Amino acid sequence: xxxxxxxxxxxxxxxxxxxxxxxxxxxxxxxxxxxxxxxxxxxxxxxxxxxxxxxxxxxxxxxxxxxxxxxxxxxxxxxxxxxxxxxxxxxxxxxxxxxxxxxxxxxxxxxxxxxxxxxxxxxxxxxxxxxxxxxxxxxxxxxxxxxxxxxxxxxxxxxxxxxxxxxxxxxxxxxxxxxxxxxxxxxxxxxxxxxxxxxxxxx
Amino acid sequence: xxxxxxxxxxxxxxxxxxxxxxxxxxxxxxxxxxxxxxxxxxxxxxxxxxxxxxxxxxxxxxxxxxxxxxxxxxxxxxxxxxxxxxxxxxxxxxxxxxxxxxxxxxxxxxxxxxxxxxxxxxxxxxxxxxxxxxxxxxxxxxxxxxxxxxxxxxxxxxxxxxxxxxxxxxxxxxxxxxxxxxxxxxxxxxxxxxxxxxxxxxxxxxxxxxxxxxxxxxxxxxxxxxxxxxxxxxxxxxxxxxxxxxxxxxxxxxxxxxxxxxxxxxxxxxxxxxxxxxxxxxxxxxxxxxxxxxxxxxxxxxxxxxxxxxxxxxxxxxxxxxxxxxxxxxxxxxxxxxxxxxxxxxxxxxxxxxxxxxxxxxxxxxxxxxxxxxxxxxxxxxxxxxxxxxxxxxxxxxxxxxxxxxxxxxxxxxxxxxxxxxxxxxxxxxxxxxxxxxxxxxxxxxxxxxxxxxxxxxxxxxxxxxxxxxxxxxxxxxxxxxxxxxxxxxxxxxxxxxxxxxxxxxxxxxxxxxxxxxxxxxxxxxxxxxxxxxxxxxxxxxxxxxxxxxxxxxxxxxxxxxxxxxxxxxxxxxxxxxxxxxxxxxxxxxxxxxxxxxxxxxxxxxxxxxxxxxxxxxxxxxxxxxxxxxxxxxxxxxxxxxxxxxxxxxxxxxxxxxxxxxxxxxxxxxxxxxxxxxxxxxxxxxxxxxxxxxxxxxxxxxxxxxxxxxxxxxxxxxxxxxxxxxxxxxxxxxxxxxxxxxxxxxxxxxxxxxxxxxxxxxxxxxxxxxxxxxxxxxxxxxxxx
Numbered sequence: 001x002x003x004x005x006x007x008x009x010x011x012x013x014x015x016x017x018x019x020x021x022x023x024x025x026x027x028x029x030x031x032x033x034x035x036x037x038x039x040x041x042x043x044x045x046x047x048x049x050x051x052x053x054x055x056x057x058x059x060x061x062x063x064x065x066x067x068x069x070x071x072x073x074x075x076x077x078x079x080x081x082x083x084x085x086x087x088x089x090x091x092x093x094x095x096x097x098x099x100x101x102x103x104x105x106x107x108x109x110x111x112x113x114x115x116x117x118x119x120x121x122x123x124x125x126x127x128x129x130x131x132x133x134x135x136x137x138x139x140x141x142x143x144x145x146x147x148x149x150x151x152x153x154x155x156x157x158x159x160x161x162x163x164x165x166x167x168x169x170x171x172x173x174x175x176x177x178x179x180x181x182x183x184x185x186x187x188x189x190x191x192x193x194x195x196x197x198x199x200x201x202x203x
Numbered sequence: 204x205x206x207x208x209x210x211x212x213x214x215x216x217x218x219x220x221x222x223x224x225x226x227x228x229x230x231x232x233x234x235x236x237x238x239x240x241x242x243x244x245x246x247x248x249x250x251x252x253x254x255x256x257x258x259x260x261x262x263x264x265x266x267x268x269x270x271x272x273x274x275x276x277x278x279x280x281x282x283x284x285x286x287x288x289x290x291x292x293x294x295x296x297x298x299x300x301x302x303x304x305x306x307x308x309x310x311x312x313x314x315x316x317x318x319x320x321x322x323x324x325x326x327x328x329x330x331x332x333x334x335x336x337x338x339x340x341x342x343x344x345x346x347x348x349x350x351x352x353x354x355x356x357x358x359x360x361x362x363x364x365x366x367x368x369x370x371x372x373x374x375x376x377x378x379x380x381x382x383x384x385x386x387x388x389x390x391x392x393x394x395x396x397x398x399x400x401x402x403x404x405x406x407x408x409x410x411x412x413x414x415x416x417x418x419x420x421x422x423x424x425x426x427x428x429x430x431x432x433x434x435x436x437x438x439x440x441x442x443x444x445x446x447x448x449x450x451x452x453x454x455x456x457x458x459x460x461x462x463x464x465x466x467x468x469x470x471x472x473x474x475x476x477x478x479x480x481x482x483x484x485x486x487x488x489x490x491x492x493x494x495x496x497x498x499x500x501x502x503x504x505x506x507x508x509x510x511x512x513x514x515x516x517x518x519x520x521x522x523x524x525x526x527x528x529x530x531x532x533x534x535x536x537x538x539x540x541x542x543x544x545x546x547x548x549x550x551x552x553x554x555x556x557x558x559x560x561x562x563x564x565x566x567x568x569x570x571x572x573x574x575x576x577x578x579x580x581x582x583x584x585x586x587x588x589x590x591x592x593x594x595x596x597x598x599x600x601x602x603x604x605x606x607x608x609x610x611x612x613x614x615x616x617x618x619x620x621x622x623x624x625x626x627x628x629x630x631x632x633x634x635x636x637x638x639x640x641x642x643x644x645x646x647x648x649x650x651x652x653x654x655x656x657x658x659x660x661x662x663x664x665x666x667x668x669x670x671x672x673x674x675x676x677x678x679x680x681x682x683x684x685x686x687x688x689x690x691x692x693x694x695x696x697x698x699x700x701x702x703x704x705x706x707x708x709x710x711x712x713x714x715x716x717x718x719x720x721x722x723x724x725x726x727x728x729x730x731x732x733x734x735x736x737x738x739x740x741x742x743x744x745x746x747x748x749x750x751x752x753x754x755x756x757x758x759x760x761x762x763x764x765x766x767x768x769x770x771x772x773x774x775x776x777x778x779x780x781x782x783x784x785x786x787x788x789x790x791x792x793x794x795x796x797x798x799x800x801x802x803x804x805x806x807x808x809x810x811x812x813x814x815x816x817x818x819x820x821x822x823x824x825x826x827x828x829x830x831x832x833x834x835x836x837x838x839x840x841x842x843x844x845x846x847x848x849x850x851x852x853x854x855x856x857x858x859x860x861x862x863x864x865x866x867x868x869x870x871x872x873x874x875x876x877x878x879x880x881x882x883x884x885x886x887x888x889x890x891x892x893x894x895x896x897x898x899x900x901x902x903x904x905x906x907x908x909x910x911x912x913x914x915x916x917x918x919x920x921x922x923x924x925x926x927x928x929x930x931x932x933x934x935x936x937x938x939x940x941x942x943x944x945x946x947x948x949x950x951x952x953x954x955x956x957x958x959x960x961x962x963x964x965x966x967x968x969x970x971x972x973x974x975x976x977x978x979x980x981x982x983x984x985x986x987x988x
Contacts, residue, residue: 043708065706071696075703099704101612126697150695162750167688187689195613196697199705 040096044089054086055079070149074129082134098125101198120185122197127184137178140164279560281312282567286559300666302415302566302630306659309570317574332635333523336561338513340411341524342506343558344435345531346551352428353532354717360432362607363623365473367433367599368406368440374595376402379588388583393646396451401650403444404637405592405657409630410434410524411562412658416628416666422673426619430626438524438632439473445636446520476516476525483512483526484533488732491541495734501546502553505538537732565631573655579648588653589660592629600624618676625669628661629654 045051047059060076061067069075079087079095087095098121115121130138130146143164151160171179171187179187266273285308289296295304353360376399383390383398393401413434417427447465487508494501509530516526539547600623608614615623637654640647 040708060707063706066703069699069703069706071699072703075700075707096704096708099701126693126700129696129700146696147692150692150699163688163692167692170687171689184693187687188693191690191694192613193697196694197701198612199701199708 037093040093041089044092052086054088055092056086071129071146074132074146077132078125078128095125098122099197099199102194119193122193123185123188124181126197127181130179137176137180138184139178140168143167143179278567279564282308282563283560285567286563298667298670300416300662302412302562303663303666305563305566306570306573306662309567310574311570312567313571313574316571329635329639332565332631333517334514336565337524337632337635338510338527339554339557339561340565341435341513341527342509342531343554344410344414344431345528346535346554348431348435348528348532349424349428350532350536352424353432356425356428356432359429359607359611360436363429363433363600363603364436365440367603368408368437369444370599370603371406371592371595372399372403372440372444374402374599375406375588375591376400378591378595379584382584382587382591385583388581388587390581390584390646390649396448397644397646400445400448400640400644401637401653403441403448404633404640404650405588405629405654406595407437407441407629407633408434408627409632411565411632412628412630412662412666413626415562416669417626422622423619425613425615426622430623435528436525439476439522440469441632441636442520442522443469443472449641472521473525475519476522477529479516479521480512480526480529480531481533483508483515484530484537485732487530487534488537488541491538492732492734494542498543498546501542502550505534505550506553508534537728540733569631569634569658573659576651577648578652578655579646580652581649584649585653585656589657592657596627597624621676622669622673625665625672628665629658630662631658634658 044055047062048055049059049062057076057080060079066072066075079091081087081091102118127138128134130142132142132145144160147160147164155163168177168179171183173183173186174180282305285305286301289301289304376395379402380393380395380398382388383393408430410431413430417430421427443465447461447468451461487504490504490508491501494504509527512530513523513527516523538550542550600620604615604620604623633654637647637650640650644650
């Protein structure tokens with residue numbers, strides 16, 4: 001079994017046989033700093049009660065506060081690639097790496113693929129929280145679902161629909177009654193995504 | 204407002220009577236006529252002042268009686284005319300901040316007065332300044348402070364305010380003392396304590412000056428809030444240092460105990476100020492809960508309570524600025540929910556007006572008094588003070604930012620730090636403080652002169668140059684027009700995501716505390732302090748605001764005579780031009796306006812229908828239809844016996860369109876929803892009258908199940924005691940669901956038919972109308988579309 005990790009976009013693969021090797025290889029090819037890797041691994045192990053080396057949705061659901069989060073289920077869903085039932089440590093860290101503050105010091109190399117914590121990647125992550133059927137657009141129904149879960153029963157259905165209509169109307173530039181990723185990105189162009197979507201201790 | 208001017212006048216009159224400070228010969232404002240007051244006994248006005256003259260005086264003049272209010276009014280008017288004059292040519296105010304212009308006018312007026320040998324009114328005396336001129340400005344700053352960025356940056360703000368001011372004071376004091384030792388400057392008689400005292404006075408960044416400059420220049424939000432917060436909160440440190448050094452200047456020996464006492468005093472001053480502010484804020488919010496019948500005097504409470512907070516803090520010599528700022532912060536949120544829309548607008552208007560007037564007057568008198576006080580010039584001392592102040596502030600900002608940057612999500616880069624250091628303007632607070640130095644300090648005049656120079660330098664040179672500098676070095680700017688629904692929703696989503704991921708990682712950050720505080724707020728505080736307790740999400744609030752704006756614009760444009768918009772849209776938003784496209788929303792906006800303005804909904808609906816009948820608006824037929832439908836559904840729902848539950852009194856009737864946010868306690872059956880589902884005409888073996896084909900929501904926190912074809916099957920038993928059907932189920936919670944808890948069915952229910960459904964305290968259901976399977980207490984709804 002090989003694990004592929006990217007360091008600044010350069011894919012490196014190394015064989016792993018057990019969980020210790022995961023930690024070790026991550027240590028060598030860091031996408032997060034070593035201390036955080038250790039902490040995250042401890043957390044991973046704490047969540048993985050049956051010690052299988054993989055996490056299932058039930059394990060995520062055991063976190064109480066996450067279950068109470070209005071979009072908790074979507075966040076959990078984001079960890080699982082389509083078709084997969086479990087998430088291993090590598091994917092766990094990879095998803096979390098989206099939330100690192102952007103590294104301004106290293107110049108961007110256009111030949112390398114986009115780093116995981118760049119603004120675009122973060123926006124894509126947020127976009128995928130909306131777009132559950134992965135068709136590349138946020139349809140009105142998807143938007144309504146998210147609004148409903150976030151507004152927590154404070155508004156009527158009509159209000160929700162009006163809000164959703166207005167949202168789409170504001171952002172939709174090509175009049176297809178859905179928000180594509182480009183339109184999503186454009187509507188948020190003035191917002192400092194790096195600030196909002198960064199978790200400090202992952203730096 | 205008459206009230207404010209009356210208050211000001213009365214205050215000054217009261218002040219002038221017992222207080223000995225106002226003993227100078229009152230000045231004649233330029234251009235007025237001096238009239239000798241008629242001779243009269245001191246006992247009071249008399250109808251016939253001249254007893255000898257037997258004729259009835261046709262025309263009398265009594266200047267002495269109205270003198271004080273008259274002059275106050277004239278000065279205020281003069282300053283306001285100056286302000287009007289500046290805006291005639293808008294380019295002036297673009298490049299030169301208003302504070303500079305006002306000081307210049309003040310200088311001119313002061314020169315005129317000096318040349319006719321008049322004394323200015325003692326406006327900048329200690330009491331008048333600190334009791335009357337300063338509170339309105341600070342109240343305005345506190346009231347309009349953007350709370351969310353403030354609380355996100357509160358650590359940085361306090362760090363700069365406290366440690367920064369300390370650093371500045373001590374640094375400047377020590378270096379000035381070193382400078383004093385140089386013989387060439389002839390200031391060797393100033394000892395260390397006096398130097399430290401002086402340094403404490405001039406190291407405080409002044410809110411008045413800073414805000415008037417920074418408001419026009421839109422730097423990025425982080426920077427703005429840190430500068431803003433710093434200048435408001437460094438008052439605590441300044442007060443402590445000032446009192447400490449005055450005290451120490453009298454004492455012969457300084458003991459280490461006194462240093463500890465100083466630190467303890469700092470905590471008392473700072474925390475006490477905040478504590479008083481919070482207490483008064485809560486009391487004010489609580490009071491406004493009961494003012495629904497006395498709407499006319501609602502704004503009064505805001506001003507009285509905040510002023511009271513200020514005065515009580517002054518009584519105990521703790522930081523009154525912090526008291527009034529925290530009072531305004533706490534009060535604003537709750538009061539704006541309790542008071543009527545008009546009162547809210549009035550409050551904002553008056554707060555802004557008082558603040559602007561005070562600020563204008565302060566700068567104006569700064570100019571006037573500059574000319575008329577006695578000065579003592581000393582090149583060396585003054586130049587070194589200016590230099591050292593700049594140097595120490597720059598150093599302080601650098602060092603402090605280095606320490607605090609790792610703790611910030613957005614670190615300050617060098618450009619930000621430069622603006623942070625450069626934007627430390629001094630102003631009138633230092634000036635008033637230096638005037639109140641005890642005369643036992645020998646070099647008081649020198650201090651006064653130096654302070655004035657410092658203020659002039661910072662306000663003029665730094666104030667004028669800061670705008671071009673910001674553009675030159677290209678600081679991160681902020682775009683204030685971020686109020687699109689998109690941004691709000693997406694930001695909210697991102698916040699939830701971050702909170703979720705942080706929970707996932709097992710770490711907490713300030714979102715945790717924010718969530719905790721919000722829960723505490725919703726559960727306890729709002730219930731006590733707000734009359735009409737509905738928690739409202741910020742998305743909804745923003746949406747309502749935007750819709751209201753839109754609707755008002757429509758009313759304004761379509762029927763130009765209606766001036767409905769200006770009284771409801773508040774001051775802050777008037778300046779922003781709403782460029783929202785009005786493509787599809789004409790009729791829908793109005794419908795939503797009826798819908799969403801749920802607070803005054805009944806009244807507004809009637810108001811707008813009055814307008815709509817008088818001036819024809821497009822597409823109001825649809826709105827009327829909805830109104831009619833609503834009316835019938837309300838009427839129908841009030842049939843006796845159609846539901847079991849609490850009494851529908853008249854208040855609930857008018858609030859029937861509102862959606863209360865209650866929490867699902869077990870067995871909490873006070874509020875419920877009636878959910879009407881379409882009736883199948885064929886299969887009705889029972890005698891329930893067919894419900895109307897619409898639904899109505901009562902007062903619950905429940906989401907309405909919209910799907911009209913919801914069909915419920917019975918899988919449980921009829922519980923005679925509670926008159927409910929209870930359903931057993933095993934199911935899974937599918938993700939992203941709304942909830943239902945217990946289902947009350949009317950008694951004559953048989954299986955699989957459509958019937959009115961009464962639901963209580965929902966827990967989870969799937970809104971899509973497909974399979975709703977919920978696992979909660981004894982509930983199964985198996986709904987098939």
